[in-house]
């Protein structure tokens with residue numbers, strides 16, 4: 001069983017995202033291509049989108065600025081982050097991250113996302129092109145995105161644990 005991630009962000013963002021659930025389930029490469037072409041941000045070259053993989057293994061995408069928790073229909077996820085999608089010469093993922101401060105997933109969540117993409121024959125990188133480490137500060141409780149191996153809370157200077165700690 002792949003690890004499931006619960007929403008760990010602020011309740012007010014969750015409440016707002018609940019009112020504005022954006023995003024679509026992607027069941028084929030053609031569906032993803034059609035969605036990309038419909039986005040106002042589509043420039044004919046590439047598009048970066050918010051993505052989640054929901055517990056049944058389905059990939060969902062939403063406009064980049066939307067909250068992951070809205071894209072996930074307020075539920076848990078198996079993976080979350082951003083995908084950069086390119087449509088030529090075929091639908092493919094050219095960059096991927098696990099950047100989601102709503103779910104703070106571990107980089108290993110990419111395995112599930114790769115499987116979801118593989119199931120609908122969309123090529124993607126073997127590894128995240130940008131992998132992030134998230135930790136909750138044991139002192140102030142804030143979520144931190146660890147940069148350059150600096151395991152110190154940016155809010156209160158407390159040392160952060162080496163192990164992922166959102167469970």
Ligand SMILES: [Zn+2]
Pocket residue numbers: 137138139140141142153154155156157158
């Ligand atoms: Zn702190």
